[in-house]
Structures are given as structure tokens and as C-alpha cells.
Amino acid sequence: xxxxxxxTALKQLHQALNAANPSTAPAxxxxxxxxxxxxxxxxxxxxxxxxxxxxxxxxxxxxxxISIRLQDAEGFERYFQQLQPFYSLPQQILAREKSNxxxxxxxxxxxxxxxxxxxxxxTLLETLELAAAQAGKGGLEEDQYIQYPIKLxxxxxxxxxxxxxxxxxxxxxxxxxxxxxSQSIIGTIRAEIASCSEKAYASIPISxxxxxxxxxxxxxxxxFAKERGWVARDGRLYFPQQNAESANAANDILxxxxxxxxxxxxxxxxxxxxx
Amino acid sequence: xxDSMEGVVKDESQSQPKEENVHEKTVSDIKFNFTLLxxxxxxxxxxxxxxxxxxxxxxxKRLSGEIIAESIISTYPPNNGTAQVLLRATGLDGDELTQxxxxxxSTSTGSTKQEKKEPLPEIDVYLAxxxxxxxxxxKNYKIGAEFSKALVGRVRDLNRRTLDSLAAKAYFYYSxxxxxxxxxxxxxxxxxxxxxxxxxxxxRSAVLRKDSDTQASVTTLLLRNYLSTADITQADLLVAQTxxxxxATNNQVARYLYYLGRIRAIQLSYTEAHDHLVSATxxxxxxxxxxxxxxxxxxxxxVVELLMGDIPDRALFSQSRLERGLExxxxxxxxxxxxxxxxxxxxxxxxxxxxxxxxxxxLILRLRQNVIKTGIRMLSLSYSRISLRDICIRLGLDSxxxxxxxxxxxxxxxxxxxSIDHEKGYMQTKQAxxxxxxxxxxxxxxxxxxxxxxxxxxxxxxxRYPMNQHRLELKNAQEARERERxxxxxxxxxxxDEDDAAGExxxx
Numbered sequence: 001x002x003x004x005x006x007x008t009a010l011k012q013l014h015q016a017l018n019a020a021n022p023s024t025a026p027a028x029x030x031x032x033x034x035x036x037x038x039x040x041x042x043x044x045x046x047x048x049x050x051x052x053x054x055x056x057x058x059x060x061x062x063x064x065x066i067s068i069r070l071q072d073a074e075g076f077e078r079y080f081q082q083l084q085p086f087y088s089l090p091q092q093i094l095a096r097e098k099s100n101x102x103x104x105x106x107x108x109x110x111x112x113x114x115x116x117x118x119x120x121x122x123t124l125l126e127t128l129e130l131a132a133a134q135a136g137k138g139g140l141e142e143d144q145y146i147q148y149p150i151k152l153x154x155x156x157x158x159x160x161x162x163x164x165x166x167x168x169x170x171x172x173x174x175x176x177x178x179x180x181x182s183q184s185i186i187g188t189i190r191a192e193i194a195s196c197s198e199k200a201y202a203s204i205p206i207s208x209x210x211x212x213x214x215x216x217x218x219x220x221x222x223x224f225a226k227e228r229g230w231v232a233r234d235g236r237l238y239f240p241q242q243n244a245e246s247a248n249a250a251n252d253i254l255x256x257x258x259x260x261x262x263x264x265x266x267x268x269x270x271x272x273x274x275x
Numbered sequence: 276x277x278d279s280m281e282g283v284v285k286d287e288s289q290s291q292p293k294e295e296n297v298h299e300k301t302v303s304d305i306k307f308n309f310t311l312l313x314x315x316x317x318x319x320x321x322x323x324x325x326x327x328x329x330x331x332x333x334x335x336k337r338l339s340g341e342i343i344a345e346s347i348i349s350t351y352p353p354n355n356g357t358a359q360v361l362l363r364a365t366g367l368d369g370d371e372l373t374q375x376x377x378x379x380x381s382t383s384t385g386s387t388k389q390e391k392k393e394p395l396p397e398i399d400v401y402l403a404x405x406x407x408x409x410x411x412x413x414k415n416y417k418i419g420a421e422f423s424k425a426l427v428g429r430v431r432d433l434n435r436r437t438l439d440s441l442a443a444k445a446y447f448y449y450s451x452x453x454x455x456x457x458x459x460x461x462x463x464x465x466x467x468x469x470x471x472x473x474x475x476x477x478x479r480s481a482v483l484r485k486d487s488d489t490q491a492s493v494t495t496l497l498l499r500n501y502l503s504t505a506d507i508t509q510a511d512l513l514v515a516q517t518x519x520x521x522x523a524t525n526n527q528v529a530r531y532l533y534y535l536g537r538i539r540a541i542q543l544s545y546t547e548a549h550d551h552l553v554s555a556t557x558x559x560x561x562x563x564x565x566x567x568x569x570x571x572x573x574x575x576x577x578v579v580e581l582l583m584g585d586i587p588d589r590a591l592f593s594q595s596r597l598e599r600g601l602e603x604x605x606x607x608x609x610x611x612x613x614x615x616x617x618x619x620x621x622x623x624x625x626x627x628x629x630x631x632x633x634x635x636x637x638l639i640l641r642l643r644q645n646v647i648k649t650g651i652r653m654l655s656l657s658y659s660r661i662s663l664r665d666i667c668i669r670l671g672l673d674s675x676x677x678x679x680x681x682x683x684x685x686x687x688x689x690x691x692x693x694s695i696d697h698e699k700g701y702m703q704t705k706q707a708x709x710x711x712x713x714x715x716x717x718x719x720x721x722x723x724x725x726x727x728x729x730x731x732x733x734x735x736x737x738x739r740y741p742m743n744q745h746r747l748e749l750k751n752a753q754e755a756r757e758r759e760r761x762x763x764x765x766x767x768x769x770x771x772d773e774d775d776a777a778g779e780x781x782x783x
Contacts, residue, residue, distance in 0.1 A: 122641075127507070162680060208698070
């Protein structure tokens with residue numbers, strides 16, 4: 001009985017996902033999860049039948065995709081963790097082929113990236129690398145969902161922000177869910193570019209800054225500049241950095257002399273204990 | 276290991292008379308270790324146990340089922356339960372055993388035929404470890420796993436402090452057996468995962484019993500276990516929640532540091548990883564058996580150093596122990612050093628199976644940005660002004676825009692001292708400042724001194740003093756006091772003037 005209920009709930013969930021109308025989904029999801037609990041299939045056990053495993057995985061995957069649509073990062077993370085035991089089941093018990101595992105893992109990688117959690121990103125990547133090497137197929141290189149965040153991270157780390165910008169465009173993302181993160185990633189790179197420009201240029205024309213920062217109009221450049229505390233004069237942006245640096249230098253000497261004194265005293269004390 | 280063993284076996288079959296000799300010698304060696312163990316229990320001194328354990332590696336090459344069976348039968352009273360279990364592990368059948376038993380009773384004369392006393396549990400466990408070694412070398416992984424499981428359970432129940440270092444060894448082989456069982460580790464169904472519970476329980480009791488040997492060994496085993504299935508988060512949590520015993524043996528410390536370095540490298544804390552790996556390579560034993568560990572940790576160290584933006588010394592690669600194993604890494608370092616992006620990608624592609632096997636592939640992929648950074652640094656050192664287009668061509672980048680962003684990032688990260696002229700499209704290098712005007716030399720100096728001081732501290736801690744030495748000192752002190760009194764008397768009498776006396780005092 002619970003199984004039938006689950007199947008109807010799943011059907012409705014699919015509709016909700018396709019109709020781009022996810023507002024009804026949370027209620028449906030909790031109904032589906034209740035049904036799963038009744039079947040005792042929310043966590044895979046050694047005796048859970050395969051049909052139930054498939055249903056459970058489908059439900060959780062839908063849940064994950066819907067929470068992405070709803071921009072609910074915490075919910076997505078929860079679903080991702082719940083899905084892990086299913087993905088680590090052996091191939092003969094639960095075949096990997098029809099699942100969305102790489103899509104959801106890719107999304108999770110992207111989430112970590114947009115949160116700036118590089119350590120978590122690489123930790124997960126290491127796990128994936130090992131799993132792929134073991135599966136013996138082409139590995140991660142062929143998986144477009146996983147390659148996308150990897151490429152993005154690479155471009156971010158080496159600083160080719162124009163490639164990041166290109167990758168976040170609508171037609172370049174591997175599936176619409178990935179687009180959800182574009183906005184936050186663009187925000188990240190804009191902040192990065194701004195902090196780089198402060199150091200690299202003395203001044204720059206506003207029109208160039210527009211293309212540099214991927215902004216739509218010169219007006220938004222001016223307002224962005226105000227936020228960062230830059231001075232816009234005669235159609236150019238000036239970065240107020242020199243005075244800050246000299247103040248820093250004076251401060252530096254104070255700090256340095258402090259540490260030098262501290263170190264020397266430390267050596268004296270240690271010498272005393274040795275001799 | 277197995278190769279050299281086979282070689283030894285062949286030698287023995289060629290020279291029959293010698294074989295008997297080796298056989299007897301081995302049995303007597305094992306028996307000698309029993310006396311060591313007995314002494315360890317009687318005097319409660321773990322050093323004797325360690326000596327017995329150290330001999331395992333030399334015994335290992337000569338070990339056979341008969342040898343172990345002979346030592347068991349001649350040590351235990353007949354029909355002893357433990358002896359039966361141990362004999363079963365040697366893999367000999369009933370006939371062979373009775374044969375051995377008969378031989379022993381015929382060689383031993385009446386005088387030695389006294390009542391055999393019940394052997395100590397230490398001896399049980401020692402023989403069991405020998406049986407483990409035998410099973411492992413004979414590739415009887417399944418039987419070995421079962422046997423080790425029972426052994427580990429027994430060691431835990433016995434709860435004797437004199438067993439600690441033996442227990443550590445037993446756990447080591449226990450985990451080794453499970454690692455060898457199919458399906459092998461990276462798979463999530465590996466039986467290795469199932470022993471985590473046992474190991475964690477062992478760790479808990481080891482900590483409660485202040486058993487630092489087992490604690491150290493089980494901690495490293497757990498880390499190895501987690502890393503083998505790439506459960507880095509769990510390994511990290513384990514490190515965060517436990518303390519590694521300070522009294523652990525050098526080899527365990529080296530292992531622990533290596534795993535720690537690995538975890539930190541994956542988490543991008545390169546500085547920490549570097550520290551751990553440097554200590555691990557320095558602490559790694561010099562014997563030929565440990566070359567694998569030395570190579571593996573050096574490989575990781577090289578990659579981490581590159582990731583930090585440093586270039587490892589050329590001399591590192593010409594060490595005879597490393598030369599061949601580290602060849603791909605040598606080319607990698609060369610590519611990074613000159614900032615040759617195309618060459619770097621080619622080397623990674625060519626050697627990707629090696630890097631995959633060493634578990635350094637993902638780390639090496641992260642090096643791409645370092646190659647670019649080094650390339651930019653080289654350009655900024657050689658040109659005072661260079662156009663972005665040239666940078667783009669030299670480094671093999673996709674577009675001029677990319678080059679501009681990358682250079683800007685390099686400036687911000689402090690890789691180069693330069694500025695960009697956007698309208699004219701070139702990078703202008705600033706005059707390099709005098710490094711001795713910064714605090715860099717002072718910091719390097721401070722680091723050196725810190726390292727020396729900690730070395731000194733560790734040396735002091737590692738010193739051992741002979742027993743009862745303080746009595747001698749007391750006697751000396753007494754003599755000194757007497758001399759002092761005499762001196763004082765002489766001064767009073769006015770025979771010596773003050774300066775001389777002071778000189779003598781300093782000598783004390």
C-alpha cells in the first residue's frame with residue numbers, strides 16, 4: 001500500500017519538477033519520505049528489496065534537485081548525504097546507470113565551490129577520483145557534470161576569470177540546475193577581479209572597467225566603484241591604495257621590532273636553560 | 276619480500292645438510308626469545324619484548340610450519356588448548372605433527388623431560404605473531420584473517436601490560452590480512468571496512484589502559500584504513516579527536532606523519548602538509564626494507580613543495596634510493612621550474628598511470644596554476660616590460676583577456692611586483708626591492724633557531740640514564756662538600772688567596 005502511495009507521489013513530483021513549479025513539492029516530498037519510512041527503505045539495509053532501493057533513490061534524487069530549484073542549500077546537502085549510502089552500494093545490487101548520481105555530485109561540487117569550501121571540494125574530488133579509477137572506465141574526464149565544476153575551479157584558481165564568466169552563461173551549463181549557482185559564482189569572481197585590479201592598475205577608464213568586471217552599464221560600474229571605495233574622476237577610476245600601503249609600512253616596523261625583541265629574549269632564555 | 280624468500284628456499288634445497296642446521300638454529304633462536312619474554316615479564320621491562328619482536332624480521336626469512344610446530348610442541352605440555360590452536364595455524368596435518376613430536380622426545384634426554392610448566396601468555400602471543408607472519412608470507416590471507424581475529428580478541432581479553440608491544444604487532448598483521456582480502460580496498464565493499472569497529476574499540480581500550488604501543492599502531496592503521504577508501508573526512512575527524520602518543524616508536528611516528536601530511540595536502544593546507552612530510556621523510560628508517568615508504572613520502576613531499584611554489588633540490592633526485600622511482604617527478608619538477616605549461620601537461624598525460632598509482636594525480640592536477648605562476652614570474656624577471664599578447668603566447672594561454680586576469684591575480688597574490696597598463700596592454704615590472712631590508716631573513720633565521728632548539732630538546736628527552744647513577748653522584752657531591760670544607764678551612768688559615776679558590780669552585 002505504501003508502495004502505491006509512493007509511486008503516485010513520485011509521479012506528481014516529476015510533474016512538479018518539469019512544470020518548473022516547485023512550490024508544491026516539499027509537501028509531496030515529505031509524503032514520499034513517510035512512505036519510504038513505512039517500507040523501511042530510507043536507509044539501505046542488507047535485506048531491502050531492489051525495487052524499494054530504486055524508489056528510495058529516485059525520491060531522494062528528486063528531493064535534491066527540487067531543493068536546488070528552491071535554492072535551499074542546506075536541504076540539498078542533507079539529500080546529498082542521504083544518497084551516499086545508495087551510491088556506494090555494489091553495482092549488482094543497485095546499478096549506477098540510470099541514476100542521477102554524477103549530476104547530483106556535480107551540483108554538490110558546485111555548491112562547495114560557490115561557498116568557497118575548497119578543502120571540502122578537493123576532499124570529495126579525491127574520493128571520486130578513486131571510485132572512478134576503480135570502476136575502470138574513462139573516469140571523471142568523460143563525465144560532463146563532474147567536469148564542469150572541475151574546469152570552473154581550475155579557471156578560478158589560475159585566474160582566467162573570463163573563462164569562468166563564459167562557463168556560467170546559460171547555454172554553456174550542462175543542465176538548468178547548474179545555472180542556479182551562476183549568480184553567486186559571478187559575484188565571487190567580480191569581488192576577486194576587483195581586489196586584483198586594486199593592486200594591478202593605478203587607474204583605468206570606466207568603459208574598460210565595465211568589460212573587465214562583466215557589468216552591463218557604466219552606471220553600474222560607478223555604483224560598484226562606490227561600494228569598493230574607488231574614486232571616479234574624468235571618466236577614469238582611481239584606486240586608493242598608495243596611502244594605505246605607507247600606513248601599513250609604518251605599522252609593519254612596530255610589529256617587526258616587537259617580534260624581534262620577543263624572539264631575542266626567547267633565545268636568551270633558551271640559552272640559559274641549555275648552559 | 277616474497278622474492279627474496281623464494282630465493283632462500285632454493286638455496287636450502289641445494290645444500291641438504293645445511294638445511295638441518297638452519298632449522299635447528301631458528302628453533303633455538305625462537306626459544307631464546309622466550310627467555311627474553313620471560314625476563315620482560317619478570318622485570319616488567321618492555322625493552323626485552325622489543326628485542327624479541329625485532330628479531331622477527333630476521334627470523335621471517337627462515338620461518339616454516341615445521342619450525343613453529345617444533346617450538347610449540349617442545350614448549351607446551353601435550354594437549355594444551357592454546358597449543359592446538361597454534362598448531363592448526365601452521366597448516367601441518369596430524370601425521371607430520373606426531374612425527375615432529377616423536378623426533379623431539381627422542382632427541383631430548385631424560386634430564387630435560389621434567390614437567391613442562393604452563394607458558395606465559397606473552398609466549399602464546401609471540402608464537403601467534405610468528406604464525407601470522409608465516410600465513411601472510413604463504414599468502415593464506417583468508418585463514419590468516421580468521422586466525423588474527425581470534426588472536427586480537429584474546430589479546431584484548433588478557434589485558435596485560437607486558438603484552439602491549441606484542442598486541443600492537445598483532446593488530447598490525449590483523450589489518451594487513453584484511454587489506455589483502457578481496458575485494459581490495461578502494462572498493463566500498465572491502466572487508467577492510469568491517470574491521471574499523473574492532474580497531475576503534477582497540478584504540479579506546481589502549482588509551483584507557485595507557486598502552487601507547489597499541490594506541491600508536493592502531494591509530495596509524497585506522498588512518499591507513501580510511502585513506503585506502505578515500506574517506507578523508509573521517510580520517511581528519513579521527514586525527515582531530517585523538518592524540519598521538521608521544522612515546523610512540525619512531526616508525527609509527529613516521530607513518531602517522533605521512534598519513535597526516537597526505538590528509539592536509541588534500542585539504543589544501545600545504546604548509547602543514549609540508550612540515551609533516553619533511554619530518555616523515557627524515558624519520559623514515561634507513562634500512563632497505565623501508566625504501567618504499569621513503570620513496571612514497573618523498574614523492575608526496577615533492578608534489579606538496581611544488582604546490583607551495585617551491586622547487587625541490589636537484590640533489591634530492593640523485594639519491595640512489597630515489598633515482599629510479601622518482602624519475603617522473605623529476606621531469607615534473609623541471610616543467611614547473613621553467614613554467615612550461617605545454618610540457619607540464621604532456622608529462623602529466625604520459626605518466627598519469629604512475630601518478631594514479633601513487634595517489635598523487637589529483638594533487639598534480641592542481642599544479643597547473645603554479646606552472647602558470649612560475650611562468651609569469653620568469654617573464655617578469657627577464658623583462659622589465661612585456662605586452663600581454665606576448666605573455667599569452669609564451670605561456671600558451673587561451674586569450675589576451677585571460678592573460679590580463681591571470682597577471683592581475685599574480686600581482687595580488689604577491690607572486691610578482693608589477694603593474695598593468697590596461698590601455699597600452701603591457702605589464703610593467705617594478706624595481707625589485709632589497710630583500711635584506713625586509714623581515715624575511717630574520718624570519719628564516721628564527722625558523723632555523725626554532726628547529727635547532729626543538730632538536731636539542733628532543734635529544735635531551737631521548738637520553739637514557741643508567742640505573743643507580745644518582746648514588747654515584749651523591750657520593751661525588753659528598754666528596755665535593757668535603758673538599759669545600761677543607762678549602763674554607765684553608766682560606767681561614769690564610770694559605771690560599773681568594774682568586775685561586777674561586778677558580779676551584781668554578782671547576783666544581
